[in-house]
Amino acid sequence: MTGGTADLQGRPWLQGRPCIMGILNVTPDSFSDGGTHVDVPGALAHARRLWQEGADILDIGAESTRPGAAAVPVAEELRRLLPVLEAVRSEIPLPVSVDTRKAPVMRAAHALGAVLVNDVSALCYDPEALPTVASLGMDVCLMHMRGEPQTMQSQTGYRDLAGEVRDFLAGRVAACRAAGLPRDAIVVDPGIGFAKTDGGNLELLRHLDRLRDLGQPVLLGVSRKGFIGRVTGTPEPARRDGGSVAAMLWAHARGMADIYRVHDVGAARQALRIWDALAGTETGNMG
Numbered sequence: 001m002t003g004g005t006a007d008l009q010g011r012p013w014l015q016g017r018p019c020i021m022g023i024l025n026v027t028p029d030s031f032s033d034g035g036t037h038v039d040v041p042g043a044l045a046h047a048r049r050l051w052q053e054g055a056d057i058l059d060i061g062a063e064s065t066r067p068g069a070a071a072v073p074v075a076e077e078l079r080r081l082l083p084v085l086e087a088v089r090s091e092i093p094l095p096v097s098v099d100t101r102k103a104p105v106m107r108a109a110h111a112l113g114a115v116l117v118n119d120v121s122a123l124c125y126d127p128e129a130l131p132t133v134a135s136l137g138m139d140v141c142l143m144h145m146r147g148e149p150q151t152m153q154s155q156t157g158y159r160d161l162a163g164e165v166r167d168f169l170a171g172r173v174a175a176c177r178a179a180g181l182p183r184d185a186i187v188v189d190p191g192i193g194f195a196k197t198d199g200g201n202l203e204l205l206r207h208l209d210r211l212r213d214l215g216q217p218v219l220l221g222v223s224r225k226g227f228i229g230r231v232t233g234t235p236e237p238a239r240r241d242g243g244s245v246a247a248m249l250w251a252h253a254r255g256m257a258d259i260y261r262v263h264d265v266g267a268a269r270q271a272l273r274i275w276d277a278l279a280g281t282e283t284g285n286m287g
């Protein structure tokens with residue numbers, strides 16, 4: 001079984017049904033899978049598995065953005081990322097996204113065939129990031145957060161969380177449009193777990209529909225996040241896939257997201273298929 005929709009100009013979220021982004025972290029310290037896929041053979045084996053289990057796109061990241069994580073120098077991020085990206089691109093027929101905040105990493109990843117920049121700072125961290133994405137013609141995922149991964153959990157107070165997230169993303173979409181990015185190239189993400197309390201994450205998930213009037217595809221990243229661990233009493237991130245699937249289906253049942261960023265692609269794909277079979281909304285791609 002493969003997700004395998006590598007056409008649509010590398011934009012599987014335009015296929016008319018929600019798609020799955022499989023996470024490939026090539027970091028020693030990611031909160032859930034740090035250190036497990038850092039060497040090229042290990043990373044490639046994991047990418048193969050994500051593809052076979054039904055991913056539509058792979059998101060490769062070489063800098064952890066978990067709460068408290070320190071920034072990684074460009075040279076080190078490139079050293080971790082590029083050999084894996086090259087190997088994945090030579091074997092796996094899926095579009096690849098690069099999870100980075102840095103323009104030089106965006107440029108190097110583009111040269112190796114990455115089509116989407118997934119920037120948790122919504123192109124705010126590096127002043128060169130927005131002109132770089134625009135000049136390379138890459139797609140972008142703009143995520144809401146405040147501050148830096150190291151400090152973000154001290155900035156969790158909001159008057160109207162969903163409204164403020166929406167307004168921030170509207171401003172970033174406008175900045176991208178002004179820099180020349182076409183509307184189809186822009187995805188937005190509420191940033192679950194980034195500068196939000198546990199209650200804030202739940203509130204944002206309840207009101208995700210408020211992002212819909214932006215008119216952009218919505219990416220949702222709930223997989224194994226800390227709030228799932230705290231709400232369910234599951235300290236080990238790798239044991240949070242049940243809660244991750246539940247949060248994903250909450251959004252899917254309400255049509256509130258277009259891309260689900262997940263660690264366990266097989267579980268996510270199964271859950272979406274069964275939900276759609278029950279709801280009568282499956283599109284014939286029954287694998």
Ligand code: HH2
Pocket residue numbers: 023025027029030031032033061063064065066099118119120141143189191192219220221222261
């Ligand atoms: N979450 C993480 C990293 N990148 N990108 C988007 N667009 N949305 C997210 O919710 C998101 C993201 C954190 O998860 P993970 O990659 O598993 O961990 P780490 O940052 O520790 O590598």
